[in-house]
Amino acid sequence: xxxxxxxxxxxxxxxxxxxxxxxxxxxxxxxxxxxxxxxxxxxxxxxxxxxxxxxxxxxxxxxxxxxxxxxxxxxxxxxxxxxxxxxxxxxxxxxxxxxxxxxxxxxxxxxxxxxxxxxxxxxxxxxxxxxxxxxxxxxxxxxxxxxxxxxxxxxxxxxxxxxxxxxxxxxxxxxxxxxxxxxxxxxxxxxxxxxxxxxxxxxxxxxxxxxxxxxxxxxxxxxxxxxxxxxxxxxxxxxxxxxxxxxxxxxxxxxxxxxxxxxxxx
Amino acid sequence: xxxxxxxxxxxxxxxxxxxxxxxxxxxxxxxxxxxxxxxxxxxxxxxxxxxxxxxxxxxxxxxxxxxxxxxxxxxxxxxxxxxxxxxxxxxxxxxxxxxxxxxxxxxxxxxxxxxxxxxxxxxxxxxxxxxxxxxxxxxxxxxxxxxxxxxxxxxxxxxxxxxxxxxxxxxxxxxxxxxxxxxxxxxxxxxxxxxxxxxxxxxxxxxxxxxxxxxxxxxxxxxxxxxxxxxxxxxxxxxxxxxxxxxxxxxxxxxxxxxxxxxxxxxxxxxxxxxxxxxxxxxxxxxxxxxxxxxxxxxxxxxxxxxxxxxxxxxxxxxxxxxxxxxxxxxxxxxxxxxxxxxx
Numbered sequence: 001x002x003x004x005x006x007x008x009x010x011x012x013x014x015x016x017x018x019x020x021x022x023x024x025x026x027x028x029x030x031x032x033x034x035x036x037x038x039x040x041x042x043x044x045x046x047x048x049x050x051x052x053x054x055x056x057x058x059x060x061x062x063x064x065x066x067x068x069x070x071x072x073x074x075x076x077x078x079x080x081x082x083x084x085x086x087x088x089x090x091x092x093x094x095x096x097x098x099x100x101x102x103x104x105x106x107x108x109x110x111x112x113x114x115x116x117x118x119x120x121x122x123x124x125x126x127x128x129x130x131x132x133x134x135x136x137x138x139x140x141x142x143x144x145x146x147x148x149x150x151x152x153x154x155x156x157x158x159x160x161x162x163x164x165x166x167x168x169x170x171x172x173x174x175x176x177x178x179x180x181x182x183x184x185x186x187x188x189x190x191x192x193x194x195x196x197x198x199x200x201x202x203x204x205x206x207x208x209x210x211x212x213x214x215x216x217x218x219x220x221x222x223x224x225x226x227x228x229x230x231x232x233x234x235x236x237x238x239x240x241x242x243x244x245x246x247x248x249x250x251x252x253x254x255x256x257x258x259x260x261x262x263x264x265x266x
Numbered sequence: 267x268x269x270x271x272x273x274x275x276x277x278x279x280x281x282x283x284x285x286x287x288x289x290x291x292x293x294x295x296x297x298x299x300x301x302x303x304x305x306x307x308x309x310x311x312x313x314x315x316x317x318x319x320x321x322x323x324x325x326x327x328x329x330x331x332x333x334x335x336x337x338x339x340x341x342x343x344x345x346x347x348x349x350x351x352x353x354x355x356x357x358x359x360x361x362x363x364x365x366x367x368x369x370x371x372x373x374x375x376x377x378x379x380x381x382x383x384x385x386x387x388x389x390x391x392x393x394x395x396x397x398x399x400x401x402x403x404x405x406x407x408x409x410x411x412x413x414x415x416x417x418x419x420x421x422x423x424x425x426x427x428x429x430x431x432x433x434x435x436x437x438x439x440x441x442x443x444x445x446x447x448x449x450x451x452x453x454x455x456x457x458x459x460x461x462x463x464x465x466x467x468x469x470x471x472x473x474x475x476x477x478x479x480x481x482x483x484x485x486x487x488x489x490x491x492x493x494x495x496x497x498x499x500x501x502x503x504x505x506x507x508x509x510x511x512x513x514x515x516x517x518x519x520x521x522x523x524x525x526x527x528x529x530x531x532x533x534x535x536x537x538x539x540x541x542x543x544x545x546x547x548x549x550x551x552x553x554x555x556x557x558x559x560x561x562x563x564x565x566x567x568x569x570x571x572x573x574x575x576x577x578x579x580x581x582x583x584x585x586x587x588x589x590x591x592x593x594x595x596x597x598x599x600x601x602x603x604x605x606x607x608x609x610x
């Protein structure tokens with residue numbers, strides 16, 4: 001059983017409050033979406049959970065243990081994190097990039113063993129990137145690159161997977177494909193948190209949504225409750241179009257409301 | 267495809283790596299023998315080997331052990347330190363133009379050495395020379411890191427290097443300007459041009475331990491540099507301790523480059539040219555670039571020193587630092603045009 005407990009967490013940069021009083025507990029098995037307008041603090045929260053920065057106040061626990069107390073290398077085996085932007089600095093080929101995901105499992109002098117190769121292969125299969133395994137990542141399209149980075153995070157084979165905007169640069173086909181994949185991974189019994197901007201996809205694929213606005217957690221629960229009209233209005237300053245197709249509820253961002261965005265756009 | 271074929275892929279990469287290192291090692295061995303054998307008195311391979319193993323006549327023995335061997339060992343050690351430091355700095359700063367000479371580390375080490383000479387510290391305590399050079403290199407590396415980590419742009423790094431180099435060189439000039447002894451000035455000036463000529467085992471003993479320790483520290487950063495190709499956050503999420511990595515790179519570079527500068531002056535561009543040429547054959551992977559860069563740096567500098575001695579037969583002997591700059595500077599222009607267009 002994997003569980004992350006975020007307890008009264010706050011965070012500020014240079015006196016500016018980015019997050020305040022965030023409190024929730026998540027566990028494995030269901031895809032969890034972290035949503036909110038620009039500047040709401042989603043990525044910051046993901047970074048704090050991944051242990052990349054210490055929280056300013058409160059505490060984040062992974063299976064009861066404060067994240068800051070876990071040795072960096074051990075933590076890297078338990079939480080895989082895929083940052084935004086999909087940066088790769090050198091002209092590495094796709095296989096090498098995915099294999100980087102095994103670094104937390106390697107001893108200081110040992111190199112990739114068969115078990116590592118098997119994990120890399122599973123990640124390659126899941127993300128469906130076999131056809132361009134030998135390509136230089138800098139020559140890939142945005143969508144291909146996003147899948148490679150996802151495979152890199154999957155190769156860690158950690159109980160927790162944190163992905164920051166995995167579908168931002170993808171075409172609709174691959175957006176749906178990646179969301180399906182993330183839902184399947186959660187279904188395997190892993191704790192998957194995905195930061196999203198796309199409300200229709202968040203509503204359809206996530207089983208629980210956490211809505212951040214102005215650094216506060218303003219709603220937490222099932223998509224249809226979280227994406228209610230008052231919440232959309234308060235957090236996003238938009239009006240949604242709610243409907244139902246083939247037994248599934250959907251919501252589309254429909255119209256800006258007069259008073260403008262509440263959060264400070266970045 | 268199956269995991270087995272991935273295992274095979276890994277094995278073939280390892281084999282390619284091993285072959286590259288073996289080939290560079292063999293080349294270095296050949297260059298070593300040529301470098302020991304060549305000079306005013308040219309030795310046959312048999313004589314060279316005999317002198318190295320101590321079975322030659324006294325005259326040959328003296329030439330090899332007192333003149334050729336220190337010179338050769340220094341060119342190998344300094345070349346490998348520069349090649350390796352270039353590869354590590356490029357990985358750390360994720361910038362193919364980072365190089366100890368270009369970004370001002372070498373001239374800062376030079377300034378450190380000049381200060382030790384100027385104030386006579388090196389007379390009072392022999393280790394003051396490398397220590398002061400290493401301190402100069404460390405200060406420059408720390409400044410570079412602080413600024414480069416904040417902006418990360420190629421241009422900032424190069425401009426900062428220009429500023430640091432300019433400052434270090436002007437302070438070195440100031441020291442010479444104020445020096446009451448003109449003979450010492452020409453000594454310092456010649457030494458700043460970079461050379462391994464007329465060095466003895468005294469210089470080898472002074473520099474080699476630091477170069478070896480610094481190189482070992484630099485070599486240990488390989489895996490963290492690989493992770494860093496995903497950016498700082500990506501690397502951290504893979505369990506890399508960035509602070510430790512920075513300390514390793516700064517300590518390793520300062521020790522290896524600083525000690526080299528202390529005994530041979532500033533020799534530029536080796537750390538730029540070598541990693542760049544090897545990157546395509548090592549799959550662009552920072553960790554796989556390290557050992558080949560050290561070996562190829564040693565080969566390049568030793569070959570350049572052989573070239574210098576061959577040319578000396580028809581005129582005055584050129585300084586090694588002048589030769590590497592003559593070759594390296596056009597290469598730097600080429601890289602600047604190529605890289606400068608794609609990165610800001």
